[in-house]
Amino acid sequence: MQIPRSCGILLHPLSLGGPWPCGTMGEEARAFVDFCAHAGIGWWQVLPLGPTAYGDSPYQSPSAFAGNPYLIDPKALMDEGLLAPEEVEGYLTGFNGAESSSRASGVSTGSSTNYIDYALLFRENARLIEAAWRRFGSREGGARLAKFQQFGNAQASWLDDYALFAAIKEHEGHRPWNEWPEAFRCREPDAIARFVSEQAERIGRIKFTQYIFWTQWQKLRQYAHERCVRIIGDIPIFAAYDSADVWAHPELFQLDAEGMPTHVAGVPPDYFTATGQLWGNPLYDWTAHAKTGYAWWKARVQHTLSLVDVLRIDHFRGFEAYWAVPAGEPTAEHGRWEKGPGHALFNALKEALGELPIIAEDLGFITTEVIELRDSLGFPGMRILQFAFESQTDNNDYPHNYPQHCIAYTGTHDNDTAMGWIEHAAPQARKRALAYLHGGRRTFSWDLIRAAWSSPAMLAVAPMQDFLGLGSEARMNYPGTTGGWWRWRLPEGALSPALARKIKRLSKIYFRI
Template sequence: MKFKRAAGIILHPTSLPGPDGIGDLGPEAYRWINFLAESGCKLWQVLPLGPTGYGDSPYQCFSAFAGNPYLISPALLLEDGLLRRSDLTDRPEFNPIRIDYGLAINWKLKILDRAYENFKHQKNPTLNNAYRRFVEEEADWLNDFALFMAIKEANGGVSWDHWPKELRTRQPQAIDQFKQSEADRIQRHAFRQFLFFRQWLDLKAYANQKNILIIGDIPIFVAYDSADAWSNPELFYLDEEGKPTVVAGVPPDYFSPTGQLWGNPLYKWEIHRQQNFRWWIRRMQATLRLVDIVRLDHFRGFAGYWEVPFGMPTAEIGRWVKGPGKELFNAIREALGDLPIIAEDLGVITPDVVELRDSFNLPGMKVFQFAFTTDPLDPFLPHNYETNCVAYTGTHDNDTALGWYQSAPEKERDFIRRYLARSGEDISWDMIRAVWSSVAVFALAPMQDVLGLGNEARMNLPGRASGNWCWRLHPEAFNPVILKRLKEVNYLYARTDIERTAQTELPPNYPL
């Protein structure tokens, strides 16, 4: 799909301000959309929107189809009559600029349970009918997800490989018995999904009305502890007990001498091929209902991926395995049409990855922070960009621009100062200008860079088990100074709507 020149900001909804310990889809999200629109930005990039599990990572979700219930806005539940003001009087005191996930999750679940009890006892035909329609229309994934979450909850939250065998292996009699005895628990999880989708789709519609496109994110692999792996074991390399036989990772490289052991189950691509990639088509279709453009994380894995035997302590021992390649993307395109996809093609990229990306005309990614370890021929330097790419100052996995600059070797700091012809005193905005002024069709920066924040505002440090995904915007961050700077840079580099003034025609026989 051909994209139009534009710019935008990376900000996950959890980072929005608000009184309930974690950003949500309520009033501050609408205020955020207004800020983007007024600044001339056309893009809002988010991380995966699924229900988070261990480590609170949006890249390790309990489902590839469900939404994150912690993003549901209590303020909007008040408007729907699903909460009373008295339901919010015991709200804890939260840190306004950092998420305490334990405290926030306990509060959100308490609120959602109150909303569910109120829903069951109120007489609201409009809401009841909307809920029934949602359950019917989303049954394809919702039934398995709500059942998975209910069984998980009933077993103390442990991973599904520790459930009783009859539930772990989905034995029909045990499943039917659980459905009967725990019907209310199952419906409660379905109701949370109803609330998430209702609020998110309203917010997306508002963004689209403001000419804002949302860029979403699909991790190539799903979490092992997910409804996807539990309800579709035939699609993954799992043994008879449901344990993985091989898992995902990346091999040792310059940055990691032992590689990265991700631990996600790997796909049995031959089974997906036999089913004409039905599960993947459903996944892409479901995601494109929530967002306008999809960033495919770890795109190189579709060409070839690193397979590690289960139980290995590191990713050092493994092998490269051929991915589904063009077959998958042809099947998706045949089912869904043109692909509004950004290929996350970072890391060690081999010719087969480039060929796969280019054969579907997918824009790859350029991260400006990566440009200063070599020389002026570095592909991450803006003068080497092609138009069909998406340029970033940095991503959620990098340090902030300021944090990177402050910790970079002096050789790299000297290179970027010479390249930008700047002192480095305003490095975040110097980098934003360089990316915005490039020929890249999209230019994006994390909100932390727009605010000129340092390492304290970093979103994620890969390999760190805890303490990630916690950063939040200060309630007063949407200030006129930042708005004006964004509006100016979007105008100067033609990344917003511009009404070109009519040019005077040259008179006849004018000497050129």
């Protein structure tokens, strides 16, 4: 895959500002697209768009196909007559207190907070969607109902399983599926048929939520395309254990007779963590996938590419060989390497879908075999500027060593911000960074951006936090830890015309426009 020389911003939609308790696909998303267009930014990179669960990580979703209902724009629902102004005001009041209740139904554009409160969002978002569903269900017939039914039919291969899974999960107090009654856990036909009949309203509301997500996202994507902004999506290689995918297709995963993982995913010790990362995801039974012609993967990639223009696959090296940790181990230290599907999977994907616009996340422990797989498939890899300065020797993360066929990043969602990194870096790493960039600590984030933009890489990307010069308080995630991450939001007034002009000047200098 080749991309014309260009530049992008990494910003998860949930991190957008605005009046709501998190970023949505509404006015704040369109404002960000406008900002990108004015700044000469051609690519908006997002994190996985699926629903989040315990821990709030977009990389541990209850579905490899569903969209995150938190991203639904309440104002659009109100404009369509699916929410009353007082319901929207009540939603805001639930987060912002009495001050919000005085806002006009058009709502203000100021951010309600610079951090997301997921616990409150979980409760209040469900109430809002329930209200919209009731109003939608009370209107029989019409073009909108027909479109909803068309969506349900077109997406039935994953939507039926997901809606059933999510409905049972609600019914069972949000317990993980392995703690459900045996009839639900094992998908006994009579029990499932009875539940579908008795809980048709609940299942319909979950499908409606996905329909609204789909329609709003497609409108946003079209808006971006009209302004020459393309979207880079992201998927984790592994599915979460407590997901519709594992529950509905246990035969595709390494599970025992009780439905529990025999081995789980992770990575050995690396730059991020001394004991490795224990992700806990069940591993794929690649033999079972091969027998189906990799049908689940074909559906997953095809579906994701209906939402985005280019797809970054997290932990690409796991397709060549993956780190298998015995279930129950406290860390990832005692795993072993097992061979992945390699070319067989991607040949099947290419045969079904054509050329694959995929970015390979090739960070961490990378072998010659991983590089050969990536290059033979024509996928660009990633280079992270922050990593360059951790080593005392010349290495592939220094921008003067970048090939043209790669994506340059100042950092990713797993890194500290540029300003946070320079503040907390080891003294020698800091010294190397400042000497290489020929700058100072106060200008470090922009010096790092300039280095990425000036590199040979066909695409250069920086997190929004680095353009704003923010410190560790704006960090998105710290690998190997849980709790308190994925919460940062764009401050009010951050997307200024002055910043757009500054980015555009730099991009013109290095011919990225």
